[in-house]
Amino acid sequence: MSQSQVLARKWRPRSFSELTGQEHVVRALTNALEQKRLHHAYLFTGTRGIGKTTLARILAKALNCQTGITPSPCGTCSTCTEIDGGRFVDLIEVDAASSTQVDAMRELLENALYAPTSGRYKVYIIDEVHMLSKQAFNAMLKTLEEPPEHVKFILATTDPQKIPVTVLSRCLQFNLKQIPQSLIAARLEHVLEQEGIHRDAASLQLLARSAQGSMRDALSLLDQAIAFGEGIVGEAGVREMLGVVDQGYLYDLLDALSQMDGSRMLAIATGMEARSLSFGVALQELAGLAHRIALAQVVPAAIAEDELERERIFALAQAFAPEDMQLFYQILIHGRSDLALAPDEYAGFTMTLMRLLAFMPEGIPRAGASGHDGGAGRAASIASSTPMPVPAPARAGSPKTSAVPAVDGSSGVTGVGQEETHGEAAGAPDPSSGGHFSSDDWPVIAARLKLAGLPRMLAQHSEVKRASQDEIEFCVPEKHRALFDRKHQQKVNAALDEYLGRPVRLRFSIGTVTGLNPAALEDRDRQDRQSRAVAAIESDPFVRDLIEKFDAKVISSSIKSIQ
The missing domain is CATH 1.20.5 (Single alpha-helices involved in coiled-coils or other helix-helix interfaces)
Structure with missing residues (x-):
């Protein structure tokens, strides 16, 4: 009866070409092997599960393959197969965490003086080398300084700072980096395809994110997900297994925040509590979502095309000002650190949500009530599903304020109780009036179109160059070229057709604008x-x-x- 291997061992890379995310190290080693410029000691550093020991074994094969010293070992000769199976007599692997004593190191170094039994080189792989004692390092120094020609040392560690500089200076050091989430997800996709296991993209993204740059952790989590889902890797099962909060809750919370709907936010939090979801994880995920929204606002190209919920991210990026999102991010990460001090997790989570509402810099609905009941009125506004505008509370004696006091109409500033209706301006076109379009009306029309995300941004940054009954020509400034996409243009076209109640042909070009587009105005x-x-x-x-x-x-x- 054959015993199945765990995925992390079964799919361990056997050659440089199979190694994921360490191209900088692979390139250097490949060039060195091709030119036969070999060092006697290599040091691989980096966090757990990113390929240090795997890289050491591949290098050992490259040095001892029967076809010769090569960056592409054959994988079929007796030397390669024995190294893959852990049976090669001239490959000695030592776990420094369990062999810290100087006597063990001296015995190992004495054996290094003897010629290899069957291979070209005798290769010593010392894992977690930083765990060796000071005396063991001292015993190693002489051999590292003047090693026999047939010996190669490959050291691996997660903590190079603990290695004496005298040892570091005698090694060729390579720093392995954490593997990007996209590469981990692609590798998991390949593994599941070869294993013939059903999966979806969202579940792989969750596993890749939870692995935090470690391929070994990702494959271990994948093994767990396969067992949890009874042979199927699905988003719902992976979320339940990892304890990850459903992203739908997070987007709904921020949607409610953008509308200042406190009662809806509390209802969502209560629903999360009913499902026993972790509020600590929820705050962590919310902070991560705030980070992606901030990127969408400042550097839209940083959001990958295959990002899940890409359109919702850009829709929320339009709903908040960039400075607001920076404030929300700080509130969320501080709320997470304060969670342990709260009376209970629900109280800590909802208090963080209330803080988001209370410190909303702009867009807080207000009404012409007197300032005396500002605090109570604002609380009522937050708790109501139909926000009741009230003024911000005034603090006597404080020179610092974030609201404009009521002034008379001559000052040109809207006072408390006054509100301009830009979106409902008298001159705005009405779809029922024959679908007439005028370039002067475009700023108002653009605000009313049923668009979100990047298509909405395209409409906001487009300026009318020419308009006729059947065709409208728009110009997009060069700095917003990233919005110039056929799919976005088609969505703007469809939304404008619906608004006007008739088909109209749109043409978009990139050029110089006069600053009369909706976003600039x-x-x-x-x-x-x-x-x-x-x-x-x-x-x-x-x-x-x-x-x-x-x-x-x-x-x-x-x-x-x-x-």
Whole structure:
């Protein structure tokens, strides 16, 4: 009866070409082997499970293959097969963690003086070499300095800082890096395909992320996932096995946050508690999602095309300002560290959610109520599924504020209880009015189109160059070339057809714009509102009095328009 091997051993690379994610080391060793420029001692460093020992064994085969010293050992000769099976007499593997004594090292080095039995070189692989005692290192020094020609040392460690510099200076050192998540997922896909096991892309991404750069950990988790799913690797089973929170909860939480819907956020948290999901993991995953959203806002190209939920990430990137997302990220990582101090995990998690709501820099709904009930009114606003606008609470004696006080209409700043209806401007076109399109209406139309993610960004950064009854020509600035994609153009076209109630042909080109696209106009409007808000604060009598009496200063960056 044959015994099955674990995947980490069964799929251990047998040649340099099979090794994943260590191309920089493979290239250096391959060139050295081809040119026969061999060193007597190699040191491989890096975290667990990234291929240090595997690389050492492949190098031993390359040095002893019966076809000659080669970067491509045949894998079929007796030497290669014996090394793969762990039976090669001239390959001595030592675990330094269990052989730390100086006597064991002296005995090993004495045997190194004898010629190899059957191979070209006698190869010593010393794993976790940093665990050797100081005396053992001293015993090794002389042999490392003047080794016999038939001996090669290959040292491996996860902690090179603990190795004496006298040993480091005698070794050719290679630092192996953690394996990228995409490469781990691709390797798992290959393994499952060869094993004939059903899988989905989402489950492999979860396993690759949980492996944290270690291929061995990824294959061990894959073995566990196959057993857990009874021969099937699916997203739901992998999430349950790993204790990973369903991403749907996280996106729903941020959707509710963007709408300031506190009651919905609490309902989602209660549902997570009912399913016994880990709130610590949830905060970790939320922080990771905030990181991806921040990347989408600042460096859209950093979000891979095959990223799961790519469109939802870009939709949320549009819902929040970049500075808001930076604040949310800090709140989430601090909330996770504070979880152990909370009365219970549910309280700690929901308190972090309430903190996200309370510190929302912009977009907090407000109404023309007096400032005396600001705290209670705001709490009611957060708890209500239909947010009830209230003013931000004023703090007496504090020169620092983030809201613009109510002023009269002549100041040009919208006061408490006032709200401009940009999206519902009187001049906005109505789809029922025959589907007429005018370039002047484009900023309003673009805001109303049923778009999200990159197609919405394309519409926002497009400027009308020419418009007729049947065709509209848009121009996209060079710096937003990344949005110039046929799929995004088709989605904008479909949304505009639906809005106008008739088909219209769109043409997109890249060129110089005049700054009249919706995104530029919105940014100009935002800056104008901010300037008026700062002017209103600086001219406020109470603020002027604080400046004169206490030499206070107005921090302009802390002022946000209440609009």
